[in-house]
Amino acid sequence: MSGVSGIGSGAGLNEIMALRQQIIDRSQVLQQVRTGDTSATAGPTQGAGSSFTGALKSALDQVNQTQSNADTATAGYETGQVTDIAQVMLARQQSSVAFEATLQVRNKLLSAYQDIMKLGI
Template sequence: MSSLPGIGASGGGIQQILQLRQQIISRNELLREIHTAQAASQGGGITVNQGPATGFSSALHNALGEVNAVQQRSEDLSVAYEKGEVTDVAKVMLARQEAGVAFEATLQVRNKLLSAYQDIMRMGV
């Protein structure tokens, strides 16, 4: 017997939650495909003609700039929602999830770079 309101013995509430989750996941995948298509049409990406130092530093700078833009967009949508300007909560939540994923990916890249740097510093000459 469940004491939570809205969740009966048949599990109808759980099914609704799972359906909403699946809708969010499918919309997120669609947004990712659109974003990838837009980036490809704008000629985004790392150029191979640059030297190693400038290519890596500019690629890192561009990636951090994109993560910052995603986080700023998420913050703007959240503030607009709090003010009542945006009524689509799904759009706000997707933007926040995208910002969270972008931050986590950046954090993982930073961890790998730090680990590689530490490995290089431990090498004997």
């Protein structure tokens, strides 16, 4: 564990743990959607739909913000404003993981949509 603390400050580890928690939270939401568990969204169907839309928009906004932060860190390093390469690499990796998670969610939603369209009514 001493190798990790040698890379950057304790704040870097906190950022990694926060990113890990976000991935776990999103995974739990996806699991609830897959199993049809609506206990987390107790309310009318219309409320659940707008809740899903809001959650999806919020998640996409967070991914966009993460990518923007990574671009800012990269530009800062290129111009000499940021000298900690570990911080820049951490920001780039967070951006990559967030985008990959979003891509996997999109793939699952697309697959579910295609399965629904194949159903005979």
